[in-house]
Amino acid sequence: MAGILVYALHDDAGNFNKNSLGALSEAAKLAEQIGGEAAAVVVGDVSDDAAAGLGAYGAKRVFRAKSAPEGLAQPIVDVMAKVIKDEGFSYALFGGGLLGFEIGAGLTARLNAGVTMEVTAVKVQDGKLVAERPVLQDSAVVDVGYVSDPGIIIGRLNAWVPEERGGTAEVVDIDVELSPWSTKARMVKRGEQRGGDINIEDADILVGGGRGLGDAESFKIAEDLAEALGGAVAATRAVVDAGWYPYAAQIGQTGKTVAPKLYLALGISGAIQHKVGMQNSENIVAINKDPNAPIFEFCDLGVVGDLHKIAPKLTEAIKAKKG
Amino acid sequence: MKICCLVKEVPDAAVQKRIDPNTMRLDRSGEKNLNPFDTHALEAAMQIRESGVVQVDEIVAVTMGPESAVRALHKAVALGADRSVHLTDPALEGSDVNATGYALAKVLESEQPDLVLLGQQSDDGECYTIGAVVADHLQVPSLTQVIKIDVAEGKLTCERQAEYGYDTVEVELPAVISVGDAINEPRYPSLKAIMGAKKKPLDTKSAADVGIDTSEVGIEGSKTRVLAINPPPAKEPGEVFEDEDTDETVNKIVAWLEERKLV
Ligand SMILES: Cc1cc2nc3c(=O)[nH]c(=O)nc-3n(C[C@H](O)[C@H](O)[C@H](O)COP(=O)(O)OP(=O)(O)OC[C@H]3O[C@@H](n4cnc5c(N)ncnc54)[C@H](O)[C@@H]3O)c2cc1C
Ligand SMILES: Nc1ncnc2c1ncn2[C@@H]1O[C@H](COP(=O)(O)O)[C@@H](O)[C@H]1O
Numbered sequence: 202m203a204g205i206l207v208y209a210l211h212d213d214a215g216n217f218n219k220n221s222l223g224a225l226s227e228a229a230k231l232a233e234q235i236g237g238e239a240a241a242v243v244v245g246d247v248s249d250d251a252a253a254g255l256g257a258y259g260a261k262r263v264f265r266a267k268s269a270p271e272g273l274a275q276p277i278v279d280v281m282a283k284v285i286k287d288e289g290f291s292y293a294l295f296g297g298g299l300l301g302f303e304i305g306a307g308l309t310a311r312l313n314a315g316v317t318m319e320v321t322a323v324k325v326q327d328g329k330l331v332a333e334r335p336v337l338q339d340s341a342v343v344d345v346g347y348v349s350d351p352g353i354i355i356g357r358l359n360a361w362v363p364e365e366r367g368g369t370a371e372v373v374d375i376d377v378e379l380s381p382w383s384t385k386a387r388m389v390k391r392g393e394q395r396g397g398d399i400n401i402e403d404a405d406i407l408v409g410g411g412r413g414l415g416d417a418e419s420f421k422i423a424e425d426l427a428e429a430l431g432g433a434v435a436a437t438r439a440v441v442d443a444g445w446y447p448y449a450a451q452i453g454q455t456g457k458t459v460a461p462k463l464y465l466a467l468g469i470s471g472a473i474q475h476k477v478g479m480q481n482s483e484n485i486v487a488i489n490k491d492p493n494a495p496i497f498e499f500c501d502l503g504v505v506g507d508l509h510k511i512a513p514k515l516t517e518a519i520k521a522k523k524g
Numbered sequence: 525m526k527i528c529c530l531v532k533e534v535p536d537a538a539v540q541k542r543i544d545p546n547t548m549r550l551d552r553s554g555e556k557n558l559n560p561f562d563t564h565a566l567e568a569a570m571q572i573r574e575s576g577v578v579q580v581d582e583i584v585a586v587t588m589g590p591e592s593a594v595r596a597l598h599k600a601v602a603l604g605a606d607r608s609v610h611l612t613d614p615a616l617e618g619s620d621v622n623a624t625g626y627a628l629a630k631v632l633e634s635e636q637p638d639l640v641l642l643g644q645q646s647d648d649g650e651c652y653t654i655g656a657v658v659a660d661h662l663q664v665p666s667l668t669q670v671i672k673i674d675v676a677e678g679k680l681t682c683e684r685q686a687e688y689g690y691d692t693v694e695v696e697l698p699a700v701i702s703v704g705d706a707i708n709e710p711r712y713p714s715l716k717a718i719m720g721a722k723k724k725p726l727d728t729k730s731a732a733d734v735g736i737d738t739s740e741v742g743i744e745g746s747k748t749r750v751l752a753i754n755p756p757p758a759k760e761p762g763e764v765f766e767d768e769d770t771d772e773t774v775n776k777i778v779a780w781l782e783e784r785k786l787v
Contacts, residue, residue, distance in 0.1 A: 210687065212687075212688050213688075218687060272686070272691065273693065274656065274666075275659075275660070275665060275666070278660065298686075298687050299668070299669060299685075299686045299687060300686060300687060302652050302653055302656070302668070303653075303656045303666075303667075303668055305653070306621070306625075306653035306654075306655075306656030306657045306660075307656050307657070307659070307660045307666075309621065309622045309625070309653070309657055309660075310622070310625055310626070310629075310656075310657045310658075310659075310660035310661045311660055313622065313740075313747065314622065314747055315620060315622055315746065315747030315748035316620075316621050316622060316653065316657075316747075316748070317748060318621075318651055318652065318653055319650070326751075331751060333754075335756060336543070336650070337542070337543070337550075337648075339756050340542075340756065341542075341543055341753050341754065341755065341756065342753070342754045342755070342756055342757075343543070343548075343750050343751075343752065343753050343754075344750070344751040344752040344753075344754070345748050345749065345750060345751065346748070346749045346751045347747060347748055347749070348746075348747055348748070348749060349622075349747035349748075352747075352748075355653075380663070381663070382659075382663045382664050382665050383665070385664070385665040385695065385696040385699075386665040386666075386667065386693055386694065386695045386696070386699075387693065387694045387695075388691060388692075388693055389681070389692040389693060389694055390690075390691065390692040391686075391688065391689075391691050392686075392687075392688035392689035392690070392691065393689050393690040393691070393692070394689045394690075395689070395690055406786065430786075430787065438685065438706070439705070439706060441685070442671050442685065442704060442706030443706055448685070448689055448690070455669075455685050455686060455687060462786060463781070463784075463786045473650070484784055484786065485762070486777065486780075486781075492764075492766075497762070497764050499759065499762070500762045500764070501762040501763070502762055502763055502764075502777065502780050503762055503763070503764035503765070504764075504765060504766075504767050504773055504777065505764065505765070505766045505767060506766065506767025506770070506773065507767070510767070510770050511767055511770055511773055511774065511777075514770055514771070514774045515774050515777055515778070518774045518775070518778050519778065519781075519787055522778060522782075522787055523787065
């Protein structure tokens with residue numbers, strides 16, 4: 202049967218990842234079109250209710266491998282490869298994130314299967330799935346088909362939204378013997394939050410700070426502007442990895458997704474992994490000194506210039522305006 | 525310990541990249557460079573060597589690509605690799621991710637490294653996946669997007685950001701690790717190193733030399749097919765202007781925000 206298998210990632214508290222649920226919803230729709238079943242794979246400590254609850258997003262069956270650990274790719278490659286082989290699934294679909302990329306890539310090698318990543322949409326042609334993938338900084342979109350069985354599709358962050366349709370899934374417990382190399386990586390600490398707790402999700406206005414700020418101290422420039430505008434400060438992974446700003450403020454593929462009324466980007470190049478977390482902002486303003494920065498391709502107002510010159514003056518002007 | 529760094533030749537960032545509608549592949553004409561993300565992998569290898577925690581006997585730069593890719597290898601050697609390996613064969617042209625990962629795994633098998641380091645992404649392909657494909661073929665553990673590596677005898681402790689924050693993971697060697705660009709600040713090669721790079725050993729290998737089954741690579745051996753190339757969804761272009769007079773620039777931004785009732 203032309204089934205579609207989805208990996209449902211969960212955090213340590215057992216909450217399923219929004220992007221995984223989105224992928225499952227999409228798989229359910231596509232499965233109907235190609236005359237197959239959507240199913241999910243979960244690993245680790247997932248309760249009966251939680252696993253069966255994936256049925257609400259379209260899973261007919263949920264394969265649960267309790268002994269496989271969550272959070273590292275290779276054990277999950279073992280689990281998914283076994284399910285695909287035993288049950289004959291034709292596609293594996295992943296929501297955007299980091300782990301999906303790694304598991305999808307591992308499955309590719311394991312099953313000698315074709316893979317497409319950063320997929321923004323999937324369509325059905327002649328009963329088969331065709332993945333749409335933006336390439337070259339989103340300047341073109343290629344349609345990719347598969348000559349392998351299965352075909353592996355890795356979505357872009359937020360490509361699909363979870364849709365509840367009701368129903369419960371049959372939970373199938375499976376035993377999987379892990380490959381020797383899958384047990385050679387061990388999670389020491391998962392999901393550490395670096396830096397303070399900041400709430401950016403409720404802000405109507407966000408000032409995003411990137412590597413262009415130059416150093417941790419210069420985040421004051423972003424904070425002053427945010428304060429004048431009555432908003433909060435967000436950040437790119439580059440500056441979070443560098444320790445300039447807390448992880449809680451990070452936007453993008455491995456951070457948060459936001460859609461404020463105004464996103465004002467200071468010294469942010471606009472890499473795809475950042476864009477996916479903020480492109481639905483109502484108004485995007487960018488200040489960047491490089492006229493070729495990708496952010497100028499999708500902002501509403503762009504200023505080519507030095508943020509260190511412009512931003513402090515902008516802060517003063519807004520303060521003056523507000524009185 | 526022997527480290528192999530996978531490096532790729534990519535079109536220069538300053539060049540407008542495009543897809544050739546006839547071959548449905550990236551137009552690779554024009555200026556090319558060493559993938560900037562791979563310089564972080566080379567720097568990570570150098571820092572492991574310089575830390576002295578383990579003895580690094582050799583750093584080998586490995587690429588798969590056309591003849592011109594030799595220049596990327598020279599750059600890699602200038603940045604610290606001791607020698608390089610160039611896998612090149614017409615049969616490999618047009619390989620997709622699966623086929624490329626398989627071919628790179630084969631050439632790595634002939635080197636038997638303790639550690640394989642890669643960049644987080646290629647500047648042209650942006651697949652983020654080659655590392656995990658190579659690792660599964662080699663049957664070794666792997667992680668991508670690593671921003672900190674601590675080496676000990678026989679194992680690494682790595683940190684990286686995943687969906688829920690920072691993960692710390694212990695990995696036994698041999699392993700395949702792709703490094704994020706925040707892991708280090710790559711050094712500039714010295715003039716002497718640049719001049720000497722062409723004199724360092726460079727092995728050229730064909731598909732047959734490393735035991736690649738050529739029915740599994742190239743356009744025909746690839747498991748994906750590019751069926752069409754379309755323009756991206758149309759979006760109203762934004763207004764972009766240059767900051768010439770900052771006071772005026774600021775006035776323009778404020779007016780723009782006011783118009784949209786954002787201040
Ligand atoms: C798997 C994966 C997941 C990722 N997840 C995320 C994520 O969740 N979030 C995220 O943000 N990124 C993520 N990234 C990283 C992403 O690819 C980029 O590297 C990152 O977003 C770049 O951050 P940046 O714009 O601050 O830095 P850069 O790309 O270095 O851009 C800095 C910009 O500042 C400009 N600039 C410099 N000086 C000035 C000045 N004085 N005035 C004005 N402009 C100036 C430069 O022209 C440049 O455009 C991920 C990458 C991968 C591979
Ligand atoms: N043809 C190649 N030869 C050698 N290394 C490669 C090649 N293609 C990709 N890589 C490596 O894989 C990394 C990730 O590339 P990609 O998966 O294409 O984004 C790059 O940073 C390189 O280190």
